[in-house]
Amino acid sequence: MVRHWYDQNHMASSFTQIHQALADLLPASLRDACVTSIYAKGERLFAAGEKPFYMFFLSSGEVLLERTGRHGESVVLQRTRYGIVSEASLQSARYHCDGKAVATSEITAVPISEIQAALEADPAFSKRWIGMLNREVKRLRLQCERLSMHRVQDRLMHFLETEGQQGKYPLASGLKSLAAELGVTHEALYRCVAELEKKELLQRAGGYLKTRAR
Amino acid sequence: MVRHWYDQNHMASSFTQIHQALADLLPASLRDACVTSIYAKGERLFAAGEKPFYMFFLSSGEVLLERTGRHGESVVLQRTRYGIVSEASLQSARYHCDGKAVATSEITAVPISEIQAALEADPAFSKRWIGMLNREVKRLRLQCERLSMHRVQDRLMHFLETEGQQGKYPLASGLKSLAAELGVTHEALYRCVAELEKKELLQRAGGYLKTRAR
DNA sequence: CGTACTTTTGAATCGCATCAAATCTGGTGG
DNA sequence: CCACCAGATTTGATGCGATTCAAAAGTACG
Numbered sequence: 001m002v003r004h005w006y007d008q009n010h011m012a013s014s015f016t017q018i019h020q021a022l023a024d025l026l027p028a029s030l031r032d033a034c035v036t037s038i039y040a041k042g043e044r045l046f047a048a049g050e051k052p053f054y055m056f057f058l059s060s061g062e063v064l065l066e067r068t069g070r071h072g073e074s075v076v077l078q079r080t081r082y083g084i085v086s087e088a089s090l091q092s093a094r095y096h097c098d099g100k101a102v103a104t105s106e107i108t109a110v111p112i113s114e115i116q117a118a119l120e121a122d123p124a125f126s127k128r129w130i131g132m133l134n135r136e137v138k139r140l141r142l143q144c145e146r147l148s149m150h151r152v153q154d155r156l157m158h159f160l161e162t163e164g165q166q167g168k169y170p171l172a173s174g175l176k177s178l179a180a181e182l183g184v185t186h187e188a189l190y191r192c193v194a195e196l197e198k199k200e201l202l203q204r205a206g207g208y209l210k211t212r213a214r
Numbered sequence: 215m216v217r218h219w220y221d222q223n224h225m226a227s228s229f230t231q232i233h234q235a236l237a238d239l240l241p242a243s244l245r246d247a248c249v250t251s252i253y254a255k256g257e258r259l260f261a262a263g264e265k266p267f268y269m270f271f272l273s274s275g276e277v278l279l280e281r282t283g284r285h286g287e288s289v290v291l292q293r294t295r296y297g298i299v300s301e302a303s304l305q306s307a308r309y310h311c312d313g314k315a316v317a318t319s320e321i322t323a324v325p326i327s328e329i330q331a332a333l334e335a336d337p338a339f340s341k342r343w344i345g346m347l348n349r350e351v352k353r354l355r356l357q358c359e360r361l362s363m364h365r366v367q368d369r370l371m372h373f374l375e376t377e378g379q380q381g382k383y384p385l386a387s388g389l390k391s392l393a394a395e396l397g398v399t400h401e402a403l404y405r406c407v408a409e410l411e412k413k414e415l416l417q418r419a420g421g422y423l424k425t426r427a428r
Numbered sequence: 429c430g431t432a433c434t435t436t437t438g439a440a441t442c443g444c445a446t447c448a449a450a451t452c453t454g455g456t457g458g
Numbered sequence: 459c460c461a462c463c464a465g466a467t468t469t470g471a472t473g474c475g476a477t478t479c480a481a482a483a484g485t486a487c488g
Contacts, residue, residue, distance in 0.1 A: 065355070067359060075359050075362050075363075076362070077355045077358055077359055078355065078358070087348070087351060088348045088349075088351040088352050088355075090344065090348055091344070091345050091348055092348070096352060096355075097355070119337070119340065119341065119344065120337050120341065121337075123333070123334050123335075123337065123340065126333065126337065126340040126344070127333065127334070129344060130304065130305070130333065130340070130343060130344060130347065131305050133344065133347035133348070133351065134301070134302045134304055134305055134306070134347070135302075136351055137301060137302040137347065137350055137351060137354065138302050138310060140351065140354035140355065140357075140358065141279070141291045141292060141302075141310075141311070141354065143354075143358050144291060144292070144354065144357050144358060144361060145281060145289050145291055147358060147361035147362060147397065148289050148290070148361060148397040149289075150444080150445070150475085150476090151474095151475070151476090152475085152476075174433095174434065174435085175434085175435080176433090176434065176435085183361065183362035184476075184477090185476075185477060185478080186434085186435085187435095187436085187437090187476085187477080187478085188475085188476055188477075190435065190436065190437090191436090191437085191476095194436085194437095364443080364444095364476080364477070365443070365444090366443085366444075388465095388466065388467085389466085389467080390465090390466065390467085398444075398445090399444075399445060399446080400466085400467085401444090401445080401446085401467095401468085401469090402443085402444055402445075404467065404468060404469090405444095405468090405469085408468085408469095429488105430487105430488095431486100431487090431488090432485100432486090432487090433484100433485080433486080433487105434483105434484080434485070434486095435482100435483080435484065435485090436481100436482080436483075436484085437480105437481090437482080437483095438479105438480080438481085438482100439478100439479090439480085440477105440478085440479085440480105441476105441477080441478075441479100442475105442476090442477075442478090443474105443475100443476090443477090444473105444474090444475090444476095445472105445473090445474080445475095446471100446472085446473080446474095447470105447471090447472085447473105448469100448470085448471085448472105449468100449469085449470085450467100450468080450469080450470100451466100451467075451468070451469095452465105452466080452467065452468085453464100453465080453466070453467085454463105454464095454465090454466095455462100455463090455464090455465105456461100456462080456463080456464100457460105457461090457462085457463105458459100458460085458461080458462095
């Protein structure tokens, strides 16, 4: 068997309970093939151009998918705090972006070959997988809608309405990474949050952002 | 059988050859259930909130997916010129956006219930369907990347590089609908194109946009 | 206790939105 | 064929909001 760098750098912990959402998605036969481990802040899951061997499920922490532009500037394609990170790599020969943890993260790696085999054999699993992809497509359409807005304030409000729970959203790793996802500079976001708080349209407390009025 | 408004407004043309790309995706058993017809410019395929009965495949023309913001302004979620339009509605109870033709379009409607049945029964079809969704996810990620760029010029160049063929892109319905997809005003896009032409970085001829230098 | 990073505020500048208006275009009906 | 109209295209002027650059203050962590 080919040893991936992943195997060398991370302690296998097959005995760890995998996350419930992942258990609900995967067929029982695949759960034993999962390897859960902790990634440190800054650690890379994969890099653009590499051949995908594992699919990554994020239980806690934060992962960014990013591409490096031709001038070296990095663009955040997606910021994930929970769920499958690299769905689209299932049938890809190469990753089309980098994936890295920007906070200490608990990540379960699932071998892609096993997922493919299970998809062929288990129609119910196929159906769940398609459902997951459908949700991802909708999420991405909403993100496009958000990025089409011109003012930071509109993007932030739209974000809290679509990604938050009742307009409440946990700020685990600060406003800076949120700014990147919203496609604005961190300065602009800080100013926007401060102004919205002054207008009492937004509340920032206990690591949460929360909309107030309606 | 429930008669959808679609059936009343469009002549069935089951004898029409369906498009090759669609034939490649669908199992043979489903091809007879397809209905191809011509939609006029401005005609609506579906509206947000409606229950999905059909999945739409666009052979030629142009379709927009758009949502109406709370202030009545319309935001383009996606602009399609070719391919399946409403993938994500497969398992949805309601459409989450409007779909309308903005140019005379040849569209094939496929009953969703039949697609679902075929997905359960045919693993090879499932695999192709998942592949289609994977490509859509990647396309949307690229669109997010594009919308994260601040200058119109960068968005346009990124668009031509990722959506065009060798930097060449057909402008069937004018720059205005392209401007909406790029998330900028049409004035800004006209000015940007004019300036890039003056710098000889872009060529606009015969209904095509084409990058020049590199 | 020092280092790295986040948060915050300030000032100058730039690009795009916005509003306005003129020209061009294709299609319609007289 | 021409007058006419709706929509696309184009150019201009103005203002706003975000970027950019700069710097200071706060905070976490070894």
